[in-house]
Amino acid sequence: MKKLLLALILVLPLVSGCTKKENEIVIGEYDSLTGSDATFGLSSNKGVRLALDEINAAGGVKGKKISLVTLDDQGKNEEAASAVTRLITQNNVVAIIGGVASGRSKAAAPIAQSNKVPFVSPASTNPDVTKAGDYVFRVCFIDPFQGMVMAKFAKENLKIKKAAILRDVKNDYSVGLADVFAAEFKKGGGEIVADLSYQAGDIDFKAQLTQIRSKNPEAIYVPGYYTEVGLIAQQARQLGVKVPLMGGDGWDSDKLYEIGKEAINGNYYSNHYTTESTDPAVTEFIKKFKAKYNETPDALAALGYDAAKILVAAIERAPDLSGKAIRDELSKTKDFPGVTGKISLNENRDAVKSAVVIQVDGNNRKFVTTINP
């Protein structure tokens, strides 16, 4: 009997915790707050929180405050899936802001779709993510576009004819970018002289780089994450490979330069926005972000911010808080003035917007050019 009572006392707060508070709207978020690419998740989470704090400070939505429940997916696909299930069944969220990595979104989005809960990913660029269904959206451009941007940049701006690819085979994102880059680059008469791979977590890339060196490419496309790219750049320079490296938005982190040091300088990557922009929306965002977190926001923070703003705007416009109403309003998003550009969602629920090419210059990111869709 005593044990039963004790069990009841322990369980009661859990049960009462499940009842919805009337005066707030709960939005769920999952992200990699720990794990090998945690800086992405942490950045994006900071952007989301900044946006929601601003909205709450301005009086909230529909007269209610927004509360955010953030779960950690530890950088694992299966954890992302269970986080989304938990957000829907236990926290009764009205909508979910997804994670950064595409692999995780591919695992989590179908669950949101089958429960008819709107899902907005800030930065999952793999094309398949939004194919999960009509409740799944994203505020970033997709991989084919990024791959195309760099192929175009290599051909037109760097005047390159022979390129090599070094891709992270374990990563949907990296493989997607590499495939599109290869296809686009060959289209204009370019040649891919080597297409090699590595796996996230590797620390030695000299075997691949020695191979690439013997093929004499004029540039190497490394669409991986900053953790490995920093080491790859160093080892490439150690082997005497002096041609530029190129990459995608996975490079965007202050750690890139810390790990790669001088070796990473002067290399190019495509990104969602540039801190050098003079657009008042961007400068205002950077100011607020610095005031709150005392650091410069990277692209993922900006995307997290935009994702939260677009979602809340849709909630505001929606007649009620049902998943369907919010979904319908989300799909009508057009020319939304985001930090990462004017965002319109197309019929595939993907954002249509331009990309910028950035050159690494120490811890700064030098804007090179804008490439339109």
Add this chain to the structure above:
Amino acid sequence: MQDFVQHLINGVSLGSIYALIALGYTMVYGILKMINFAHSDVYMVGAFAAYYFARWLGIENNPGFSTLLTLIVITMICCSLLGLVIERLAYRPLRNSPKLNVLITAIGVSLFLQYSGQVVFGADPKVFPEVMKDFVILSIGIVEIRSFDVTVLGVGIVAMLGLQFLLFKTKIGRAMRAVSANPMVASLMGVNPDRIIAFTFIVGSSLAGIGSVLVGMKYPKIDPLMGMMIGMKAFVAAVLGGIGNVGGAVLGAMIMGLSEEMVVAYLSSTYRDALAFGILIVILIFKPAGLLGKYSVEKV
């Protein structure tokens, strides 16, 4: 041809990294007949100890031989302490339990260190301080031999010779071999097995400490999960060479490093890990005790 020489150098340099970690596995196994899966995480903690001490002492941007030496000594001390604590809290209470229990505990300790490492140190990668300048020692055409590679290989060989000396030429080494052969009889002969085992953990963990500084120097990215793959490879290298055999660990590590390198060079980079482990399977089928290991019959 130049490429082939370059691949050889890369392979040996990778192998010497594995060798440093493999020696720790082989050491503990040789004396205790248990696989200390937490070894690679002691190595991880060592890397972080070096990172924080370098910042604390203000020597993080002061590359030179004295910096390297200071950090090696500090990490050796930190790792030994951690090794002792693990032995005392996790392994000693299980000294008389079945081998399987100790094995599972070791895996548990390993996971515990990995994930509490993420809480304590933060999950995002840190950048290891620059402890030495990397420069070219010898260059033949486009092939270069760099100081880092030579240092790592040199330390690996010295560690191997040092261990051999310790085991076969010193009194404590004889005691270690005695405990390895039969702890009960050894204690009847006046050897204190608990102290010898603690000493084994000090030596093994110190090796992990040396390894962590050298790996951090060469691949300046450290994170709480850094021990996982390198630990696995080093463990395989130790088994390949004949676990418990000090020379075998180094030989196995070289085979691992070179085979990985050649697989990427002449087959496909995707097969890198698969083939390295494939070699292990083949060798274990034809020579179950490993290349230099002695086949021994378990007495029942």
